Amino acid sequence: MDMVFPLLSTIIFLPLGVALVLILLPRKNPLLIKVFTLIWTMLEFGLSLPLFFNFNEKTAGMQFMENLDWFPEFGIGYILGVDGISMLLVLLTTFLTVLCVLCSWNSITDKVKEYYASFLLLETAMLGALCALDLVLFYIFWELMLVPMYLLIGVWGGPRRIYAAIKFFLFTMVGSVLMLLAIMALYFHYGRDTGLYTFNLLDLYKANIPVMKQYWLFAAFALSFAIKVPMFPFHTWLPDAHTEAPTAGSVILAGVLLKMGTYGFLRFAIPLFPQAALAAAPLISILALIGIIYGAIMCIMQTDMKRLIAYSSVSHLGYVMLGIFAFNMQGLEGGIYQMLNHGISTGGLFLIVGMIYERRHTRMIADFGGLSKVMPRLAVFFMIITLSSIALPGTNGFVGEFLILLGAFRSNVSYGVLATSGVILGAVYMLWMFQRVMFGQITKEENRNLKDITKRETVILCAIVFFIFFMGLYSQAFFRKIDATAAGYLQNMQTKIASTHPAGPVPWR
Amino acid sequence: MVVMKPELAFGWIIPEIVITLSAVFILLLSAFRRKGDIGRLAGGVSLIGAGVALFFTCRLWNSAIDIFNGLYTIDNFGLFFKALALVISLLVTLLSLRYVEREEMIKGEYYALLLFGILGMMIMVSSNHFVTIFIGLEVMSIAIYVLCGLLIGNPRSAEASLKYFLLGAFATAFLLYGIALIYGTTGILDVREIARYVTSGNFLITPAFMAGMALLIVGFGFKTASVPFHMWTPDVYEGAPTSITAYMATGVKAAAFGAFLRVFYTALYPFLTEWTGLLWIIAVLTMTLGNITALMQNDIKRMLAYSSIAHAGYILIAFTVGDKVFSASILYYLLVYTFMNIGAFAVVILLGRKEAPNTGIESYAGLATRHPMIALAMSVFLLSLAGVPPLAGFMGKFYVLSDAIKAGYYWLAIIGVLNSVVAVYYYLRVIMYMYFKEPEGEIGRMDPSPAYAVVIGISIWALIHMGIFPRSFLLIARESVNIFM
Numbered sequence: 001m002d003m004v005f006p007l008l009s010t011i012i013f014l015p016l017g018v019a020l021v022l023i024l025l026p027r028k029n030p031l032l033i034k035v036f037t038l039i040w041t042m043l044e045f046g047l048s049l050p051l052f053f054n055f056n057e058k059t060a061g062m063q064f065m066e067n068l069d070w071f072p073e074f075g076i077g078y079i080l081g082v083d084g085i086s087m088l089l090v091l092l093t094t095f096l097t098v099l100c101v102l103c104s105w106n107s108i109t110d111k112v113k114e115y116y117a118s119f120l121l122l123e124t125a126m127l128g129a130l131c132a133l134d135l136v137l138f139y140i141f142w143e144l145m146l147v148p149m150y151l152l153i154g155v156w157g158g159p160r161r162i163y164a165a166i167k168f169f170l171f172t173m174v175g176s177v178l179m180l181l182a183i184m185a186l187y188f189h190y191g192r193d194t195g196l197y198t199f200n201l202l203d204l205y206k207a208n209i210p211v212m213k214q215y216w217l218f219a220a221f222a223l224s225f226a227i228k229v230p231m232f233p234f235h236t237w238l239p240d241a242h243t244e245a246p247t248a249g250s251v252i253l254a255g256v257l258l259k260m261g262t263y264g265f266l267r268f269a270i271p272l273f274p275q276a277a278l279a280a281a282p283l284i285s286i287l288a289l290i291g292i293i294y295g296a297i298m299c300i301m302q303t304d305m306k307r308l309i310a311y312s313s314v315s316h317l318g319y320v321m322l323g324i325f326a327f328n329m330q331g332l333e334g335g336i337y338q339m340l341n342h343g344i345s346t347g348g349l350f351l352i353v354g355m356i357y358e359r360r361h362t363r364m365i366a367d368f369g370g371l372s373k374v375m376p377r378l379a380v381f382f383m384i385i386t387l388s389s390i391a392l393p394g395t396n397g398f399v400g401e402f403l404i405l406l407g408a409f410r411s412n413v414s415y416g417v418l419a420t421s422g423v424i425l426g427a428v429y430m431l432w433m434f435q436r437v438m439f440g441q442i443t444k445e446e447n448r449n450l451k452d453i454t455k456r457e458t459v460i461l462c463a464i465v466f467f468i469f470f471m472g473l474y475s476q477a478f479f480r481k482i483d484a485t486a487a488g489y490l491q492n493m494q495t496k497i498a499s500t501h502p503a504g505p506v507p508w509r
Numbered sequence: 510m511v512v513m514k515p516e517l518a519f520g521w522i523i524p525e526i527v528i529t530l531s532a533v534f535i536l537l538l539s540a541f542r543r544k545g546d547i548g549r550l551a552g553g554v555s556l557i558g559a560g561v562a563l564f565f566t567c568r569l570w571n572s573a574i575d576i577f578n579g580l581y582t583i584d585n586f587g588l589f590f591k592a593l594a595l596v597i598s599l600l601v602t603l604l605s606l607r608y609v610e611r612e613e614m615i616k617g618e619y620y621a622l623l624l625f626g627i628l629g630m631m632i633m634v635s636s637n638h639f640v641t642i643f644i645g646l647e648v649m650s651i652a653i654y655v656l657c658g659l660l661i662g663n664p665r666s667a668e669a670s671l672k673y674f675l676l677g678a679f680a681t682a683f684l685l686y687g688i689a690l691i692y693g694t695t696g697i698l699d700v701r702e703i704a705r706y707v708t709s710g711n712f713l714i715t716p717a718f719m720a721g722m723a724l725l726i727v728g729f730g731f732k733t734a735s736v737p738f739h740m741w742t743p744d745v746y747e748g749a750p751t752s753i754t755a756y757m758a759t760g761v762k763a764a765a766f767g768a769f770l771r772v773f774y775t776a777l778y779p780f781l782t783e784w785t786g787l788l789w790i791i792a793v794l795t796m797t798l799g800n801i802t803a804l805m806q807n808d809i810k811r812m813l814a815y816s817s818i819a820h821a822g823y824i825l826i827a828f829t830v831g832d833k834v835f836s837a838s839i840l841y842y843l844l845v846y847t848f849m850n851i852g853a854f855a856v857v858i859l860l861g862r863k864e865a866p867n868t869g870i871e872s873y874a875g876l877a878t879r880h881p882m883i884a885l886a887m888s889v890f891l892l893s894l895a896g897v898p899p900l901a902g903f904m905g906k907f908y909v910l911s912d913a914i915k916a917g918y919y920w921l922a923i924i925g926v927l928n929s930v931v932a933v934y935y936y937l938r939v940i941m942y943m944y945f946k947e948p949e950g951e952i953g954r955m956d957p958s959p960a961y962a963v964v965i966g967i968s969i970w971a972l973i974h975m976g977i978f979p980r981s982f983l984l985i986a987r988e989s990v991n992i993f994m
Binding site: 070071073074111114136139140143144146147150151154155161162165166169170173174177178180181184185187188 | 934984
């Protein structure tokens with residue numbers, strides 16, 4: 001326990017503070033606003049690095065904990081902490097935010113101040129949701145994420161932005177309000193059971209909940225997170241939101257916001273209600289498989305690049321869910337790793353599409369062709385990121401996807417077989433899109449004079465490519481941080497199920 | 510029960526006396542100085558009167574005493590609502606300073622009636638005696654009937670006044686009839702005595718008593734704008750001067766809920782099982798109808814009227830559950846609700862002008878470009894009304910819903926949260942107009958006044974503060990409902 005310096009609080013609230021200062025800056029000087037935001041987001045990223053380097057790899061418990069009373073009569077606390085799962089996501093968030101600021105440099109010209117302020121508010125909310133270990137605190141940050149994202153889509157988005165923004169808000173809200181009720185039900189259940197009324201997650205992990213009640217509560221939590229992931233039948237908001245959002249909005253949406261769903265399963269739904277999670281595993285795995293294959297097929301048919309990548313997210317997040325619900329070490333670690341990979345590679349793809357869009361003001365695949373002749377540098381980066389997205393060995397995607405498939409095969413061979421078919425489909429749609437956009441003859445005159453990427457854009461893409469290879473070739477650096485947490489995670493789940501069902505079989509090896 | 514001697518008892522009602530004297534002073538002022546402009550002076554007197562009364566009300570905190578032979582009671586519950594009413598009167602008076610001039614209303618009477626309305630609210634929440642409650646209710650109502658019609662030359666305002674008066678008279682009759690039936694079957698007018706009597710074992714519940722209870726629900730349901738007694742609300746809220754709409758939406762509702770709560774959680778609490786089912790249905794209807802109808806409104810005042818109906822429904826969730834400790838959530842909700850509603854109405858007033866009230870939703874198009882700070886303030890109020898954390902509106906809903914979950918009213922809670930999702934749509938619609946749309950035509954020059962800024966500033970600060978640090982406010986609310994234990 002490190003109570004000397006409240007590192008997590010500082011990381012969480014620094015962007016909020018910066019946003020407040022930003023509001024006071026003069027509107028007439030957009031450059032000042034941009035530079036100011038960039039510097040502070042970079043500092044923020046730097047500030048989050050100690051989480052990685054000072055992270056204790058040996059323990060599965062929460063680290064960098066902060067625990068303050070907030071509303072003790074009601075059992076609401078201000079409790080923060082990270083473990084191997086959330087720590088890396090925190091870093092991903094602070095990293096992607098820097099790139100988002102950079103990539104919005106020229107594309108956002110209207111209401112610049114409000115744009116960056118919304119972004120910083122979003123960062124605070126995301127980081128808060130990742131670090132909160134009190135259910136009320138978590139819920140507050142969880143809901144707070146909606147407002148800035150709503151504004152980002154609605155104000156700076158594409159032509160159908162209003163529809164997309166409202167759809168995004170309402171979809172997510174429906175799920176989360178039911179989760180709120182489940183949180184309260186859990187609170188009162190635990191309170192009556194033990195006499196301790198608390199929203200402290202670490203206490204609530206110990207709750208002994210009858211299986212029937214677990215099903216209901218798990219369903220409420222799972223609905224909320226499944227909408228966010230998004231899992232197959234609840235995914236319809238995603239293509240709209242992605243297509244209409246500005247580039248940086250898409251990057252952060254794909255990179256971090258979707259991870260909130262899978263993270264929610266990992267942090268809340270599964271460990272709080274392990275029996276229900278176990279019982280629901282076949283259902284969720286099948287939905288994940290449908291998502292993988294359906295998403296991939298939808299991708300093949302898309303004519304809009306951004307929409308294509310949006311559907312590829314449905315497919316990729318299906319892998320993550322499949323890995324998590326395999327309930328074995330490989331699947332779990334692969335799932336966690338793939339969360340990071342997806343943030344990097346899909347974020348990268350959205351950035352690339354954004355760069356092309358800035359030049360041509362269209363995202364239709366049919367409008368392009370032969371771009372590699374006029375934009376050779378972009379082509380290289382695009383290729384690398386594409387290959388990472390289809391999980392070529394040597395890139396980060398391979399490590400995650402391979403582990404997930406391994407886990408899936410171990411839990412159920414047919415899941416593994418189906419999921420592997422999704423890998424092939426993934427290669428089909430990504431490479432086909434790449435081919436249609438970048439190779440062949442230049443068919444449209446407008447494309448002849450496109451400028452290749454600028455220095456600023458090169459920096460952004462270099463950062464992405466660096467992590468693609470680093471995470472692909474030296475994944476050990478990250479797995480060391482995840483190992484203890486993942487092992488402890490499964491261990492806890494096993495003992496918890498065993499303790500409530502002494503005679504029950506443990507259905508995984 | 511301590512019954513004070515009359516000469517000492519007046520010390521306990523200083524707030525009421527101050528308000529009465531201020532109101533009478535303003536009336537005399539307007540009678541003797543017909544020609545001069547007394548708007549500022551009357552407004553100032555109202556502010557000072559309400560401020561002084563608020564100070565003395567807070568001083569009385571933690572008193573528990575019966576005065577005037579049990580006709581009047583000073584307890585934390587009443588004091589909470591009195592302080593709330595006084596805060597409302599301060600905020601509404603601040604809002605009115607410029608608004609009354611702009612709309613050229615009769616100033617003296619306006620402020621005097623405003624204060625008499627507050628006096629009525631203060632009386633009705635500070636008594637355990639049916640007669641006093643009724644008198645308070647009438648003092649409040651009659652003042653407001655007139656206030657609704659003060660936009661002279663505006664037929665909508667006259668319609669609002671008449672409609673409110675006619676329907677209000679009916680509701681009053683229902684309430685009075687309910688009181689009469691309960692008095693007829695028990696012979697008691699003091700709510701605590703009724704509670705004691707009906708639980709003593711000598712009492713047999715009769716249809717007449719049940720009918721009395723039902724009629725009380727009708728009467729209070731009317732004042733709190735609960736479905737199906739809400740018919741007057743949209744028209745009256747839309748037609749009345751906007752400052753009075755804010756006053757009704759917050760003050761009348763709070764006071765009515767205060768008296769409603771006191772009567773039902775003391776006198777009629779033994780019959781919880783009898784009335785809870787009825788209120789369950791009313792709560793669900795109120796939330797659902799309010800929210801769904803609000804979806805279709807294109808006028809902000811009407812939209813806020815339906816939203817206020819919906820909020821009455823959320824409050825009724827906690828009411829229905831009948832948990833005495835958790836009834837504090839009702840008080841907290843009313844407190845929060847006051848600030849978000851007055852804030853929203855302040856923005857509505859600020860954007861209007863004499864010739865063009867600008868209450869259509871299209872007037873808000875592009876507001877963020879023209880007046881970013883006003884748009885931001887309005888967003889805060891609307892998001893709080895929608896229950897988005899960390900604003901206080903969320904905490905209000907949180908406590909109300911946790912009340913329902915605690916008592917096992919899962920369906921009520923589920924209907925409540927789904928309703929709040931429906932509500933998000935129409936609140937966001939205004940935000941969408943403000944931020945996502947381009948201005949359509951000019952709404953003209955605004956008529957700013959520092960008083961508006963004060964009201965908006967206080968409301969925003971209150972919403973953020975009560976949302977992030979709800980603790981002290983909820984503890985005060987809990988102390989207030991201790992009288993039910």
